[in-house]
Structures are given as C-alpha cells and as structure tokens.
Amino acid sequence: MVKAKKHLGQHFLKDENIASRIVDSFSDVYVKGDVLEIGPGTGVLTKYLIKKYPEQLHLVDLDKESIDYLESNFPDLHGRIYFGDFLKQGIEFTSASDVNIIGNFPYNISSQIFFKILEHKDRVKCVVGMLQYEVAKRLASPPGNKDYGILSVLLQAYYNINYLFSVEAHVFDPPPKVRSGVISLVRNKNENLDCDEVLFKSVVKQGFQNRRKTLRNALKPLNLPPQVIELDILNRRAETLSVNEFVDLTKQIEKWSR
C-alpha cells in the first residue's frame, strides 16, 4: 500500500460509494475526448473511470510510489500513467483537442490547479473535482456573496459551475482537518470574452485586492481614464458585480483609454 505523504496533500478516499458517485457526476457532464485524472493516488476513482473510459483515460501523479502502485494495478493503462506535476505540465500528457479533468485534488494546491485549468480553457471542456469545502463553495458562488472572489469570476467567465455535494473528513485516510466539496465545471459558449481578456483579468484581480473598498478606490492603481471614474458602477464593491458587469466595465476602460 502507498504511504500517505503530507507534503503532497495525500488523503486517500476510503468510501467506495462516494468514489463511484464522483465518477457518475463526471459522466453526467462528459461529452467526448480524453479524460485526465489529476492525483489518482491509489486509484480509488481510477477503478471506476477505467470501466467507463478505457481508451480515453490518462493519469498524472507527483508521487513516484503511487505511480509504481498504479502501474502494477492498472496494466491496461500502460503508457498513459505519468509521473509529473500538473502545475508545471498542465494537460501536456494528451494532445486531444477535448480534455476532461477529474480528481480528488490535493487541497494545498487546489486554487493553483484551477488557475492552470484556465490556461487551457480552450481545450478543457469539463472538470469534476473534490476540494476543500470552502474553496469549492467559493468557485461556485454567485455574486453578492462573501465567498465570491477572483477565481469565481475568472472561472465563471468560461465555465458553468455547480456545487454538487459535501464530503466529511472521516471518509479519508488520513482524515484531513477540513470538510470537502465536489463541484463540476462545464465549458460555456464563450470562446473568448467580448473584451480585452488581459485587462479583464487585472480589473478583476485589482477589484478584489481590497474587497471592502468601492471599485473607484480599489481600481486606483490602474489609473482609470476620467470618463470611467465617473461611472456609477464604481460606487459598488467588486463582490457585487456579475461576470457580464466586469466585462462591460472592462469595455468602458478600453473605450476611454484609446
């Protein structure tokens, strides 16, 4: 058996019902293409995934001991089990144009995993992942809620996100200190946003930098044009703006910066 390593965020899921429920949730949103499991560990999800996606499944884990274990337990996946770092290599393990991601993610890096997924938003069509409860809630949160933040806006610009169900700590070995939540993301129809995406990102990031401030104050470091500073929307706080309102604000900044 593989020894759980804290620095790799290893908490192995023991509950088979939850494992199969996560894989069923993935099948509900999967349409076509390759399946990449991030952090398979000892393969509790893998054994359900391999039945449904025998030809499409690829695994990546940063733990050599897990990789050796998976190699001997899933010989049919030979050549598709990678010893690698998703944060560095992203989805390079497959060249498919449609890639679908599943995983019980290491909690210490789950936000970074989603920033990495955003870099591949053109190819990543759906994601089902288990992560720390608070982070899962945050990603799926609607505007006007204290959980709504930078990653909620950036991801919701491209994905429809649903919070699916919660998972208690005692179903893991060793149990983590926190509860977990499972979410699904399905790529929406926005190929690109209707605005400068780099500017959009900095407006969102700067807007949430100090979430208690109005946008007029929070966005000062961006040196907004005077016509934009006048806008009523800047009386509001970032956490109240929908994705579309962030897009509109970005368009206004572009228009008056020309």
Ligand SMILES: C[S@@+](CC[C@H](N)C(=O)[O-])C[C@H]1O[C@@H](n2cnc3c(N)ncnc32)[C@H](O)[C@@H]1O
């Ligand atoms: C929470 S455990 C989940 C293990 C297994 N899927 C389960 O549900 O029992 C997270 C897994 O992610 C792996 N991992 C940690 N950092 C990683 C990274 N940067 N890239 C790929 N895998 C990573 C760990 O080695 C571990 O196997």
